Amino acid sequence: MKFLRNTLDKIKPHVQKGGKFQKFRSTFDAFETFLYVPDHVTKSGSHIRDGIDLKRAMSVVVIALMPALLFGMWNVGYQHFLAIGQTAGFCELFWYGFLQVLPIIIVSYVVGLGVEFIFAQIRGHEVNEGFLVSGMLIPMIMPVDTPLWMVAVATIFAVIIGKEVFGGTGMNIFNPALLARAFIFFAYPSKISGDFVWVSGLSDSTTKVVDGFSGATPMGLAGQGQFDKIPDFWTMFIGNIPGSIGETSKIAILIGAAILIISGIGSFRIMLSTILGGSAMIYIFNLFAANPYMEISPLVQLSMGGFLFGAVFMATDPVSASQTSTGKIIYGFLIGMIAMLIRVLNPAYPEGMMLAILMMNMFAPLIDYYVVEANIKRRLKRAKLSSIKS
Amino acid sequence: MELFNMFIKSIFIDNMIFAFFLGMCSFLAVSKTVKTSLGLGVAVIFVLLITAPFNWVIYHYLLKAGALVWIDASFADVDLSYLSFLVFIASIAAIVQLVEMVVERFSPPLYNALGIFLPLIAVNCVILAVALFVQEKEDQSLMGLSALEVTIYAVGSGLGWFLAIVSMAAIREKIKYSNVPAPLRGLGITFILTGLMAIAFMGLMGIKL
Numbered sequence: 001m002k003f004l005r006n007t008l009d010k011i012k013p014h015v016q017k018g019g020k021f022q023k024f025r026s027t028f029d030a031f032e033t034f035l036y037v038p039d040h041v042t043k044s045g046s047h048i049r050d051g052i053d054l055k056r057a058m059s060v061v062v063i064a065l066m067p068a069l070l071f072g073m074w075n076v077g078y079q080h081f082l083a084i085g086q087t088a089g090f091c092e093l094f095w096y097g098f099l100q101v102l103p104i105i106i107v108s109y110v111v112g113l114g115v116e117f118i119f120a121q122i123r124g125h126e127v128n129e130g131f132l133v134s135g136m137l138i139p140m141i142m143p144v145d146t147p148l149w150m151v152a153v154a155t156i157f158a159v160i161i162g163k164e165v166f167g168g169t170g171m172n173i174f175n176p177a178l179l180a181r182a183f184i185f186f187a188y189p190s191k192i193s194g195d196f197v198w199v200s201g202l203s204d205s206t207t208k209v210v211d212g213f214s215g216a217t218p219m220g221l222a223g224q225g226q227f228d229k230i231p232d233f234w235t236m237f238i239g240n241i242p243g244s245i246g247e248t249s250k251i252a253i254l255i256g257a258a259i260l261i262i263s264g265i266g267s268f269r270i271m272l273s274t275i276l277g278g279s280a281m282i283y284i285f286n287l288f289a290a291n292p293y294m295e296i297s298p299l300v301q302l303s304m305g306g307f308l309f310g311a312v313f314m315a316t317d318p319v320s321a322s323q324t325s326t327g328k329i330i331y332g333f334l335i336g337m338i339a340m341l342i343r344v345l346n347p348a349y350p351e352g353m354m355l356a357i358l359m360m361n362m363f364a365p366l367i368d369y370y371v372v373e374a375n376i377k378r379r380l381k382r383a384k385l386s387s388i389k390s
Numbered sequence: 391m392e393l394f395n396m397f398i399k400s401i402f403i404d405n406m407i408f409a410f411f412l413g414m415c416s417f418l419a420v421s422k423t424v425k426t427s428l429g430l431g432v433a434v435i436f437v438l439l440i441t442a443p444f445n446w447v448i449y450h451y452l453l454k455a456g457a458l459v460w461i462d463a464s465f466a467d468v469d470l471s472y473l474s475f476l477v478f479i480a481s482i483a484a485i486v487q488l489v490e491m492v493v494e495r496f497s498p499p500l501y502n503a504l505g506i507f508l509p510l511i512a513v514n515c516v517i518l519a520v521a522l523f524v525q526e527k528e529d530q531s532l533m534g535l536s537a538l539e540v541t542i543y544a545v546g547s548g549l550g551w552f553l554a555i556v557s558m559a560a561i562r563e564k565i566k567y568s569n570v571p572a573p574l575r576g577l578g579i580t581f582i583l584t585g586l587m588a589i590a591f592m593g594l595m596g597i598k599l
Contacts, residue, residue: 161582168569182589355592355594358589361590362557366561
């Protein structure tokens, strides 16, 4: 059949793109594939729909964090100039905040990546991108006045005890960024709670603060029982309130959430079920209404503190969260409920999101285990039923 | 409501593992797979359910200062509470043996499910700790505890321990596939995990129900 092949090969250049008889290409193709086995080969793994790797996933999360970070920088400046009673232009505000926040980011990255490099050297594995997101998250969940050495110590603790002892990126049980915060929270409680750490320059006694400026976060005000002083919903939603660097603006966080969901990196199941769980708990509190804290409406309660930031960026950490779809829903729902429970019922901690997520990180493997077990059981049952029928 | 508070408090807030670090030996040794730790956890709840009320009865009616009044009024100043350690340990060991025999005779499936764990539990410190905590609570309260309160406290403590060991087992099953540094494999990483889990549990400490 050499003759047939030769004829086809002779015609082929004419009917291909740019050839004289371009429009007959499909007809030619049909005949060619009818006569001969087509020589097309797959150029990538046939099962791979999208070659996403760790680097792209991490970069997308960092991009999603940008709106909250930029707003946080502006807000740091805004709160500072509000505290000292001066007015300043947009650029001046942003520049001030930029100068305050940048050192924390640099310290977190340099220290964290340094530890990663040392471990990679000693253990002989590659340095991977695992710290990119943690290194950005750690500054964003710190108060702006946290001393730099403390950020460094917390980062070292989180990277070594939280991640490297389990074998590095992808093996950790707890979210490293949250561990860093929890470390400071329990080791140096005065530096991460109270009214003076959330606004830049307020903890320095030489700064002159205008009368009537307290620097307390909405969570702090609620914890002290000053419910009438809590800002209204829109102020908290836009975010010009004191708080950790990244957590204040709910709009910026929602933009980040949209980026995460559209790119498929963050699990919308976890985000949604966390918010639902929180709202469910608030509704239960509203029903009881035993004290003024329980009477706060869901919208206001959800926009206070770091709840939304935690739900969008911390709970969705693909490593420490539940892995199964059903598990994710249970996991998120419980995070929301526990966070509200700690926030309202525990006078020792003004905000419960950090510890709620850490606690559910701990139970996530158990949830997964039982979701998988239930799956196996259901399928075995189905298999038995079908074998009986046949 | 008071009883419900006590129940929740004994599970989460006064958790035997993460607040008191009691019962660590079996917590570390048996938490390799979820299945076995489930068996041990259930066995602990079961034994607590029986021993704690029993020890409370002994303490309440025999050992406590002035407890012997029900025999004769002249015993009002007799205080045998220094015997509590001895008596509690002896009674726990005896009861565990008895329970084992009874369960073997009347419920072989349960016996098979609990298996080796029943006799092991005789030396689990959680059991003795609950008896001693009950003693402490009894001394602190004016009226003394009721049998129902003791039972609920015992079951709550057992459930807290159960929850801790099962979640630990699930985590350990997961990190089986992790590249843990060689010197830390096994017990080392388990200790670190316990510490981290205790940090996570600190969120609940101080909750006022």
